[in-house]
Amino acid sequence: MTRDRQATTARLLDAAFATLAGEGFAGFGINAVARAAGCDKKLIYRYFDGLDGLLDAMGARVAEDLVAALAPALDPPAATYAEMIERLALALLAHQRSDPRFRLLRAAELAGGSPSALRFQAARGRAMQDWMRQARGDLAPPEGVDAPALNSVLIAAVEGLALSGGTGLDADGGERLRHALVHLVRRAYEPG
Known part of the structure; x- marks a missing residue:
């Protein structure tokens, strides 16, 4: 049974x-x-x-997949806030590009603006917040950096790359995209 x-x-x-x-x-x-x-x-x-429970179960499945994809980026612990965000960005890019469920739901969320989409956003948001709490520990962003705003921009950029298929820059397996993302994170989080 x-x-x-x-x-x-x-x-x-x-x-x-x-x-x-x-x-x-x-x-x-x-x-x-x-x-x-x-x-x-x-x-x-x-x-x-009912439908709400089904939507919640779908959101939970997507969040579980996200948690599993981000887990390797926690070990070993990052030495700096910038390193933590770099790992997050790279793990998100790899996961989102390889996970058709993520791309499907994110595209549907962006296209529809449906109240049902909020359930997926909430499940994904909780998973991301849990990861950040665990990864961050005592790490702090450099003085003068608006980390929440910058992280939002970086995550949106990663999602855009995942949804767009890399905008034609995949001939080398996405290495140029990963390199550019690392460069962007390091420059954004430079101390001073």
């Missing part, structure tokens, strides 16, 4: 991601997901307590 529940839950989540990919938030709903999964919509209510 547990395996059936796990298999059905996984099938429903996969169908939900596929439905969102095909229809966007405008066409996303219980009936569409049930059709895509080839099951009765009652199962969505049984396993997820």
Whole structure:
């Protein structure tokens, strides 16, 4: 029975991601997901307590993938705030470029502005905040640097690169992009 529940839950989540990919938030709903999964919509209510629970489960899956992708950037601990942000930026770029779920959800969020998108943003935001708390420890940005604003710009740039496919700079496997990102972080966080 547990395996059936796990298999059905996984099938429903996969169908939900596929439905969102095909229809966007405008066409996303219980009936569409049930059709895509080839099951009765009652199962969505049984396993997820409805559409909000399904959206929360999808957000949790994306956040879990993000946490797993960022975990290696914590070891060993960064020696400086700049090194921490450099690791974060590179890990985010690698994850976002390789994770189709991330790109799908982020593109749908940007295109739709749906209240449902807020659930994904919140789940991803919590995962990022937890990572930052763990990675930061006693590290502090250089004096005079507005780290929250700068980090927001860097994260938006990384997302843009992931969503755009690197703007044609992938012939070398993305090495030029990684190098430029490291250069940008180091210059932005130079002391003084």
